[in-house]
Amino acid sequence: MTDRLRLAAQALLDRLTAVHADPAYESVWVVSQMHVGPYAGPTYTEELDALRRALAEPAPCPECGHDAGHHSWSVDGWLCVEAGCPCKRKHTDG
Ligand SMILES: [Zn+2]
Numbered sequence: 001m002t003d004r005l006r007l008a009a010q011a012l013l014d015r016l017t018a019v020h021a022d023p024a025y026e027s028v029w030v031v032s033q034m035h036v037g038p039y040a041g042p043t044y045t046e047e048l049d050a051l052r053r054a055l056a057e058p059a060p061c062p063e064c065g066h067d068a069g070h071h072s073w074s075v076d077g078w079l080c081v082e083a084g085c086p087c088k089r090k091h092t093d094g
């Protein structure tokens, strides 16, 4: 996942979590339940949990895909320490 994708996915996840917890949103479900009973339509719980788990994993290096923690700082920038990896990431954000 690229940094941009990760940020966008995290923002969506945070927003969905906030919406789900909002009293105004919850009241929609209360009213719906009173009129048509418990909701039995499609849900996205599993997909949302999968996204949450994916985002909880360490961010991979956007250059080579190896764990960002497998990079160490040198005068040339961030170098990947995975054997044979040619990544020489010129980033300062770790
Ligand atoms: Zn790398």
Ligand SMILES: [Zn+2]
Pocket (backbone or CB within 6 Å): 061, 064, 065, 066, 080, 081, 082, 085, 086, 087
């Ligand atoms: Zn690498």
